[in-house]
Amino acid sequence: xxxxxxxxxxxxxxxxxxxxxxxxxxxxxxxxxxxxxxxxxxxxxxxxxxxxxxxxxxxxxxxxxxxxxxxxxxxxxxxxxxxxxxxxxxxxxxxxxxxxxxxxxxxxxxxxxxxxxxxxxxxxxxxxxxxxxxxxxxxxxxxxxxxxxxxxxxxxxxxxxxxxxxxxxxxxxxxxxxxxxxxxxxxxx
Amino acid sequence: xxxxxxxxxxxxxxxxxxxxxxxxxxxxxxxxxxxxxxxxxxxxxxxxxxxxxxxxxxxxxxxxxxxxxxxxxxxxxxxxxxxxxxxxxxxxxxxxxxxxxxxxxxxxxxxxxxxxxxxxxxxxxxxxxxxxxxxxxxxxxxxxxxxxxxxxxxxxxxxxxxxxxxxxxxxxxxxxxxxxxxxxxxxxxxxxxxxxxxxxxxxxxxxxxxxxxxxxxxxxxxxxxxxxxxxxxxxxxxxxxxxxxxxxxxxxxxxxxxxxxxxxxxxxxxxxxxxxxxxxxxxxxxxxxxxxxxxxxxxxxxxxxxxxxxxxxxxxxxxxxxxxxxxxxxxxxxxxxxxxxxxxxxxxxxxxxxxxxxxxxxx
Numbered sequence: 001x002x003x004x005x006x007x008x009x010x011x012x013x014x015x016x017x018x019x020x021x022x023x024x025x026x027x028x029x030x031x032x033x034x035x036x037x038x039x040x041x042x043x044x045x046x047x048x049x050x051x052x053x054x055x056x057x058x059x060x061x062x063x064x065x066x067x068x069x070x071x072x073x074x075x076x077x078x079x080x081x082x083x084x085x086x087x088x089x090x091x092x093x094x095x096x097x098x099x100x101x102x103x104x105x106x107x108x109x110x111x112x113x114x115x116x117x118x119x120x121x122x123x124x125x126x127x128x129x130x131x132x133x134x135x136x137x138x139x140x141x142x143x144x145x146x147x148x149x150x151x152x153x154x155x156x157x158x159x160x161x162x163x164x165x166x167x168x169x170x171x172x173x174x175x176x177x178x179x180x181x182x183x184x185x186x187x188x189x
Numbered sequence: 190x191x192x193x194x195x196x197x198x199x200x201x202x203x204x205x206x207x208x209x210x211x212x213x214x215x216x217x218x219x220x221x222x223x224x225x226x227x228x229x230x231x232x233x234x235x236x237x238x239x240x241x242x243x244x245x246x247x248x249x250x251x252x253x254x255x256x257x258x259x260x261x262x263x264x265x266x267x268x269x270x271x272x273x274x275x276x277x278x279x280x281x282x283x284x285x286x287x288x289x290x291x292x293x294x295x296x297x298x299x300x301x302x303x304x305x306x307x308x309x310x311x312x313x314x315x316x317x318x319x320x321x322x323x324x325x326x327x328x329x330x331x332x333x334x335x336x337x338x339x340x341x342x343x344x345x346x347x348x349x350x351x352x353x354x355x356x357x358x359x360x361x362x363x364x365x366x367x368x369x370x371x372x373x374x375x376x377x378x379x380x381x382x383x384x385x386x387x388x389x390x391x392x393x394x395x396x397x398x399x400x401x402x403x404x405x406x407x408x409x410x411x412x413x414x415x416x417x418x419x420x421x422x423x424x425x426x427x428x429x430x431x432x433x434x435x436x437x438x439x440x441x442x443x444x445x446x447x448x449x450x451x452x453x454x455x456x457x458x459x460x461x462x463x464x465x466x467x468x469x470x471x472x473x474x475x476x477x478x479x480x481x482x483x484x485x486x487x488x489x490x491x492x493x494x495x496x497x498x499x500x501x502x503x504x505x506x507x508x509x510x511x512x513x514x515x516x517x518x519x520x521x522x523x524x525x526x527x528x529x530x531x532x533x534x535x536x537x538x539x540x541x542x543x544x545x546x547x548x549x550x551x552x
Contacts, residue, residue: 150243
């Protein structure tokens with residue numbers, strides 16, 4: 001029953017260097033190469049294709065961050081790592097939904113990845129808080145903050161976009177927005 | 190306002206846009222002032238979270254874009270484990286299969302039931318049901334099984350049974366179910382002579398019928414050799430019968446296996462005498478030559494479980510016959526000439542008093 005889905009996978013080092021060099025195609029190739037494997041794991045363990053998508057994307061993000069942080073050691077194959085993370089995440093999800101029957105049908109080898117999954121969980125909580133804080137912030141604050149801190153736009157650009165007469169007004173506005181955002185962010189439990 | 194300036198300074202410091210002097214001065218200040226240092230770290234952390242959040246959102250949208258290019262549906266088809274083909278067949282077609290199976294089962298059961306070959310192989314539940322059915326058939330007097338249509342085309346009689354003489358004057362006892370469809374009834378003796386008879390009494394409930402030979406050719410029989418037992422016989426008593434399941438008479442013996450018929454019907458004995466269609470209406474005798482019942486039914490579902498109406502019901506029938514017809518109650522023989530004889534001798538004496546009952550019916 002343990003048929004493995006065959007894919008023409010890119011080599012691991014190709015992917016790692018590709019991601020480090022912000023190559024768009026590297027992520028795409030990685031994504032396409034191992035999605036069927038994860039889909040197989042999820043749909044044969046009480047999950048849907050949408051569950052597979054969520055879990056797989058989260059695992060890709062874990063891998064992406066790990067590579068970007070530069071501490072990814074190739075002590076296991078990317079494939080095994082992805083599978084292990086997905087497996088771990090899916091186990092967690094199953095037990096949250098209390099659909100876990102205590103028996104997961106496996107299709108690949110896997111390695112322990114508890115640490116990574118826990119880190120990811122922490123980060124997800126933080127991002128969740130940030131998302132809702134930004135949501136509560138409202139316009140134009142949200143766009144100003146996003147443009148300045150995330151999209152690295154200059155204050156000059158922001159001035160023009162929002163029609164501020166001078167950069168000082170824009171700065172003041174940005175400062176107020178940031179203070180509110182911090183307040184909203186830290187208020188959340 | 191001071192705070193706003195401070196923040197701007199921190200941002201400039203973090204962005205690395207200070208010149209060397211400014212930077213040195215700020216770092217000096219930071220070392221001296223723990224509060225400022227804390228502010229710098231906090232701000233840096235918060236901005237990092239913001240940046241990572243932004244990256245994350247961007248990455249997610251990229252992943253979604255990639256995902257949307259994948260033909261997920263086909264992959265799901267591929268990834269889903271195919272159960273064995275028989276399981277698939279069942280999942281896809283179980284309703285049709287169920288219907289087909291039910292029809293098949295009904296057809297088989299129906300055929301078996303109609304042909305009467307539903308055997309003891311069927312389970313207990315089924316047996317009870319069929320017994321119940323037969324029980325209701327009994328009360329309705331349907332006995333197609335026991336009085337089989339005759340196969341020989343030479344005679345045109347449709348049903349056959351057995352009867353035995355009650356009086357030497359030509360009163361014959363048989364089963365109601367043997368004759369209830371009759372247009373006309375003939376009885377044929379051991380020698381092969383047939384006499385026309387008419388039905389003079391029936392009781393569907395106890396399945397007793399009394400015929401009277403009306404044929405002018407009929408001569409009185411000799412003295413009846415057997416007597417009729419009024420009381421009930423005991424369990425396990427040795428009994429025998431004699432009748433015409435075929436053209437030549439057949440003897441069978443066994444024991445009383447129950448004092449009640451099915452469903453605890455006290456009208457009947459249950460007996461272990463081998464019976465065949467055509468035995469119906471024959472006499473059931475005990476070893477001393479007393480008529481203790483009228484052989485009645487072969488129960489298809491229970492091996493060796495046959496039934497006979499008790500003689501007391503025959504006697505009761507005779508009483509009612511007398512009451513109905515306003516005539517004298519027929520004098521029953523009270524002298525038993527069979528007791529003490531060996532069985533072959535008993536049968537020899539008996540054979541003249543047991544008749545083949547031929548029933549002619551319209552259809």
